[in-house]
Amino acid sequence: MLAPRRTAWLRHTAVLTVVAFGLQACGTWKTVPLANVESGQQALTNVDIHFKEKASGSFRTVHVQAVRFPYVEGTEGNAEEGYPLTQVKVDLREVDSLEVYDPRTGLTIVAVVGVILGIIAVVALIVALTKKSCPFVYLVTAEGAQLVGEAYSGAITRATQRPDLMPLPPLRAGRAHLVLANEAMEAQYTDQLDLWLVDHGPDVRAVATSAAGVLLVGPPRTPTQVTDLSGTDVTRLVTARDGQLWQTDLDRAATAATPPVREGLVATFPPPGAGSRRVLELEAGNTPWMDLVFGRFFALFGDSLGAYLASGEDPASAPRARAWREREGVDLSVEVFRAGHWEQASFIAPLGPVSLRHVAVPLPPLAAGESVRVRLTGAIGFWRVDDLALSELRTAEPAKVRVAPAEARQNDGADVRALLASLDGQYQVLPRAGDKVDLVFQFAPPAPGIVRDAFLFTSGYYLVDASPNSAQSLETLRTLREEPQSLSRFSLDLYRKYREMALAQK
Secondary structure (H helix, E strand, O other), rough: OOEEEEEOOOOHHHHHHHHHOOOOOOOOOOOOOOOOOOOOOOOOOOOOOEEEOOOOOOEEEEEEEEEEEEHHHHEEHHHOOEEEEEEEEEEEEEEEEEEEEEEOOOOOEEEEEEEOOHHHHHHHHHHHHHHOOEEEEEEEOOOOOOOEEEEOOOOOHHHHHHHEEEEEEOOOOOOEEEEEEEOOOOEEEEEEEEEEEEEOOOOOOOEEEEEOEEEEOEEEEEEEEOEOOOOOOOOHHOOOOOOOOOOOHHHHHHOOOOOOOOEEEEEOOOOOOOOOOOOEEEEEEEEHHHHHEEEEHHOOOOOHHHHHHOOOOOOHHHHHHHHHHHHOOOOEEEEEEOEEEEEEEEEEEOOOOOEEEEEEOOOOOOOOOOEEEEEEEEEOOOOEEEEEEEEEEEEEOOOEEEEEOOOOEOOOOOEEEEHHOOOOOOOOOEOOOOOOEEEEOOOOOOOOOEEEEEEEEEEEEEEEEEOOOOOOHHHHHHHHHHHOOOHHHHHHHHHHHHHHHHOOOO
């Protein structure tokens, strides 16, 4: 059974491509009002929270019925096991850690630990209520459905359709069953989808790039030091895939005398060998907070959201939208220090928050004997990083086998293989939450002694539905359009409102 519609979230950052560059408005910056969903006037279904209380140190599980900031109301107990159901009210500011999960599948939606936990935990639940996202990809095995990630994050209009290459878990020989699922308030349009198989020797690894390519690389090397942009050492957080993540401390940023407008990391690696090319590897993703910010961003359009999305049909809008995302830190900036200054190496499009993704960025040639310094920067509160490494590029364009689906069927049984076969503008459409496509791939096993890495290639876009309780604000849209780094200020302003609400309940 797949996770329910509300089991993951993310109104993806590419919504920024719908900013109306022709808006005529005047006025000063103002905070967009919080909608009813933030104040608890909607109910949750099929979501549980598992949390540890500060006072007792014990764990509890509650089936959530409503979120009334910063409280969660629901039931606790299990009648089948002899524990009667009781109504409870939980103050999320008084817990040390929290997991949100689907009780029917056991899949964890989000895990949260940190300062002012109540704010971030309630944000996670709110986002689960009003999720907007791109297609979810599941790998189905005998053990159940495994959520792999989100396809073509950030492609919010047809003009900004983009290719995406998602690493897959190891596949069993001969056959793979994947599911492309719409679990959001949107319509999803997939132009092409196929499986990439890359066979290679055991001395190299195949990694997917942020530009939907594949590289063969050598063993990874960890950084000697990693600091955030304020100079604080965070090396221990990003040198292993252990779930200890670096991300913005929103409470610190929101209360700083001079709030930052960008956050990020500076990583130093050992010098490369002579004549070698280096590849930066990240285990990274976006945050639930980013989704909430863009929920409020959607609301700024009011009843005009549909018209702005329609304007995204024009291919001429894509370069401006991409430049805006890069300027505002929606796309993660990757720079390398070379010849005495920081040089732009790449931008990483949104990856989604439901799972971290491994992504590679080839770096320009670097001088032998000098340490490698890489800088990652983005908007406040939007990105999280679990692991950083540097590897040697072995093959820039390895051989690959592209496998089309042997089966591709929608909910209604329709065969959609022809719609997914090529980039031809003929789209397979998932028009509403709950729609899905079951995909079956068949392939020969690798030769003895050969290692195989698998990736899912997709190209498409999605159109979001209007947010609940929208209220148009041309003044704020104009500010976001024209003032550099205004998105980070918008993010911090919204966080301060939540913090104020939480502290007022003490």
